Amino acid sequence: MKQIKTFKIACETKDFLDWHNITEFQGGLKIRDEADIEKAKTSILKYGWSFPFFVWVSGKTNYCLDGHARLLVLKQLEEEGYLIPELPVVYISAKNRAEAKQKLLRLNSNFGHLTKESVLEFAEDIDLNFDEIALPDSVIDFSDSEEDLMGGGNSQLDGRYTMKIETPVYEIKGECPNLSECYETTKTDELLAEIENADIPEDVKQFLRLASYRHTRINFTKVAEYYAHAPKEVQELMENNALVIIDFNKAIEKGFVEMSKGIDQLRQEAPDYE
Numbered sequence: 001m002k003q004i005k006t007f008k009i010a011c012e013t014k015d016f017l018d019w020h021n022i023t024e025f026q027g028g029l030k031i032r033d034e035a036d037i038e039k040a041k042t043s044i045l046k047y048g049w050s051f052p053f054f055v056w057v058s059g060k061t062n063y064c065l066d067g068h069a070r071l072l073v074l075k076q077l078e079e080e081g082y083l084i085p086e087l088p089v090v091y092i093s094a095k096n097r098a099e100a101k102q103k104l105l106r107l108n109s110n111f112g113h114l115t116k117e118s119v120l121e122f123a124e125d126i127d128l129n130f131d132e133i134a135l136p137d138s139v140i141d142f143s144d145s146e147e148d149l150m151g152g153g154n155s156q157l158d159g160r161y162t163m164k165i166e167t168p169v170y171e172i173k174g175e176c177p178n179l180s181e182c183y184e185t186t187k188t189d190e191l192l193a194e195i196e197n198a199d200i201p202e203d204v205k206q207f208l209r210l211a212s213y214r215h216t217r218i219n220f221t222k223v224a225e226y227y228a229h230a231p232k233e234v235q236e237l238m239e240n241n242a243l244v245i246i247d248f249n250k251a252i253e254k255g256f257v258e259m260s261k262g263i264d265q266l267r268q269e270a271p272d273y274e
Helices: 034-047 068-079 097-107 116-122 186-197 202-215 220-229 232-240 248-253 257-269
Strands: 015-017 053-058 061-066 087-091
Touching: 034 068, 034 220, 053 097, 061 068, 061 097, 186 202, 220 232
Parallel strands: 053 087
Antiparallel strands: 015 087, 053 061
16 A cells, blocks of 8 residues: 655644645745755654744735745645645734735844854754754854864764855756746736726836836746756846846846845834834
């Protein structure tokens, strides 16, 4: 008899949803690569489904405010033959899309920060594999000597971590995805259709058309795989578009960091809800 592959549910809520009925919401706000998805997958299979989705309901759509990486993991697990039950959700109230986005930004904000000392102290009594979790390299410096890191013989840390920014290596890991897998235009298409049907001047329509493309959602995991397969000319154009980051100085020069600055400005101007 064929064994059913599944994972345990390790949290309790009163509400559950079929994950197919949960819609991605954050677009390209957070960039993830295959390694990030693999870490999330390892966590689910090792420790179970430990955290519920945070979901905002608008009309008949269940928008995901927290759990986007896990949505990608679930797609992989389903393709691998896993039986996925309805999953725990917590519903988050928001009066409109703008407020939902404000809450999503706060959900991804760091109220406080980690240090090397705080992480080592917190993890001193557990067997922690740093390769399985994603800690913010920008605030944790694991570049000290091995003697200091090990605490004079503590073998929990089996690797060396630094604040050095290293250029990602985009290697072929699978088949080249279709371009249609790299983006999703549902919201963009809806807006374009509304614009075409509107009785407004053509110059206004053109402005609104251009603005509508902001709502195109990019699947950066697929983009990274496509980039690895692409010819040099296409790769250079993708780099100039900040779809992948090969040269951090070049990315800054091209304005890639402006979005991050804008988000930080929003966080500073808005009240905290910690």
